[in-house]
Amino acid sequence: MNRRRVSLAAAGTAVLLVAGVVAAGTTSANAAGTVTASFSTNSWGTGQTATYTITNGTSSAITSWTVEFDLPSGTTLGSYWDALMSQSGNHVVARNRDYNGSVAAGGTTSFGFNTTGAGTPANCTVNGAPCGGGSAPPPTTAPPTTQPPSPTPTPTTTTPPAPPPSGSKVVGYFTEWGVYGRNYHVKNIHTSGSAAKLTHIVYAFGNTTGGRCSIGDSYADYDKAYSAADSVDGVADTWDAGALRGNFGQLRRLKKMYPNLKVVWSFGGWTWSAGFTQAAANPAAFADSCYSLVEDPRWADVFDGIDIDWEYPNACGLQCDTSGPNAFKNVISALRSRFGSSALVTAAITADGSNGGKIDATDYAGAATSLNWLMPMTYDYFGAFNAQGPTAPHSPLYSYSGIPQQGFYADAAIGKLKSKGVPASKLLLGIGFYGRGWTGVTQEAPGGTATGAAPGTYEAGIEDYKVLKNSCPANRTIAGTAYALCGNNWWSYDTPATIAGKMSYARSQGLGGAFFWELSGDTANGELIGAMR
Structure with missing residues (x-):
């Protein structure tokens, strides 16, 4: 699932065990x-x-x-x-x-x-x-240059990478609430080097109240004023009439620095999917409301399209939907008609590959004809939401002996979607930039019992990669992902090495690329997105 974290300040500072x-x-x-x-x-x-x-x-x-x-x-x-x-x-x-x-x-x-x-x-x-x-070497001994010189970067101009070939999309989520307790801003996408490696940013989330697209957090979205020191281009926001501030204003500036970068606005998520049931009753009205909001003249140039994160059509997430197997397809079709052929229309979808599971509940292949790509959320399969375990990696690429639920792994979801007629080139593999963990664990191998969720900086049972790489270095792998037992805390998460393996899988399957949740979980120099690119 794509989570909307509501805590605005860290519950505490994680202790980093950096002896290694x-x-x-x-x-x-x-x-x-x-x-x-x-x-x-x-x-x-x-x-x-x-x-x-x-x-x-x-x-x-x-x-x-x-x-x-x-x-x-x-x-x-x-x-x-x-x-x-x-x-x-x-x-x-x-x-x-x-x-x-x-x-x-x-x-x-x-x-x-x-x-x-x-x-x-x-x-x-x-x-x-x-x-x-x-001493620098003489010019004749310098290594050969294989690309033309680029101009020296300045705060307002960045030499962008060439647009990626088909099949190499690198799509990352940016969360509107990350500007609070996480202190992660659009500027960090630039300073970490991530902006040069991304092809698309998914801005999460807008709301779906009453079956309409609506603003999620107006202050974070377009009102928060950035100082010159905190602004992505080194220029302070103003209070002039018509000035665009907040994340939207910062994303506008980031796109000027990286002209090949595209941004889509995502609506829904785990917390805000309830309105999709009403949207399915009148898809055209929903599409009109979304178009009016995304294409609002104040920020129309910021967004290149819309993303739908409905958790889950004709199935249960935080709440249950019974709109029928065609509801998702109808909503997506209405969005495509309203936004036109040139806009991006994308969707984050379930990765439940089990027999009779959430993929089977909806006509995703029918919706795919109107979508640029689909993002099966191939993470969060297992976690301390089952407080006593068994421990299991939350983002397995493959099945393994003892997996707690059949079909709960990425290859099963990708295989099922392809078998139903979703083109491989429209599927992106999902990667989590965080881990899930239990406490009270004594068994190192997956399958152990636990007493509850391991402590996390913002939420029990969840921790960012940038913390876990030091506090609990992964020293074992299973099913294409990594895990470790540190004291009595058991964590699973992806590392640069396992991400490299997942990217090889994506290429071998002919997928359109990969996406991740979410940018603030990576290190300050973008280790994980570097492994993806």
Whole structure:
């Protein structure tokens, strides 16, 4: 499910157990006018997730970079992201991708990778010079540039990546309420490097009260004033007549910085799906109300279409709907007619692949003809909403021996939707940027009993990846996802390594790409979205 979290402030500060995190080769952010590279790792003994951060300490932009290093004996390169990497013996070469080769003077970029075996690399060089700083190589020895130079970034202009080919959509949710307790703003999409890797943002959520599309939180949406320091482009909001503030205003500015980025406004979600039952009784009136709101002249340029997150048509979520198997198709068809062929019309849908389950309750194939894509929510299958367990990974890609419910895994949902006639190219695989956990657990393997939900920063039983990667590093995998027992708390979540596996699955199935819930769960440098891209 896509959750609407209602707590506006953190219940407390999570304690981060960072004893397993080590840093090596750390350099000054602007070391003596040279390009440097610093290494950090989250190690669990038998493996690690590592990051190199390249810092341009010179007075001019660079247009490419190459980092080389030697891994310790017995350590092998695994999955990687934000670089093109190769290994020969123990020697590894990492070169920039087309979207992150340009680094402004004083700027930084990063790439990451997983290894089997752990340890600090040796003999590190960046563009032929020592990673810790040193003499720059002569021009004739510089690594070849494979892409044209890009202009130095400024606060108001960003060189965007080229539009992705078909089948490589990377779609991420941004939550309107994240600006409160989570302190996550549109600016963070830019500073984390995520904006350059996203193809689409889904803005969650608008309400469906009375079978009509309506504003979710007017203050967060279009009234909150941003200072220059907090604004995505470094320009403060004004109170001038007609000025657009809040998330909408910030998204407008983000789109100017990244012209290829598209934004759709999502309505519904777990909490606000009740109005869809009334919408299904008069789909045309619902579509008219949605069009009027999304295309309001105050923010029409912000949104490229609409997303529907009905949990669940002709089935039960927070409440039950009995509109019939054609209700969803009729609502989507009315939206397509009202918004026209050029707008995006998308939907987040159930991922219940069980026999006689929620997918079977609705004509999703019929609706697919009017949708640009469908997003089966292949996460939240299991969790501490069953307080005593059994423990189980909440986002399994495949089935496994002992899975608590048949059909509750991603491959079952994808297979069922395809078998019903939904084109693979219109399906996006869902990934959670968070984990679900239990407490009172003694068994490391899935299937153990529990006494309740593990403590979470904002909600019991749920924690962001950016916290879990340090507080409970995943050291086991099952069914294509990861888990760990830390003390008496058992957590499951996706890591860069398991995401790489899921993206390989998406490609092998011919899917249109992947989506995730949600941006604020990732690290400050966007580890997970880097693995997706």
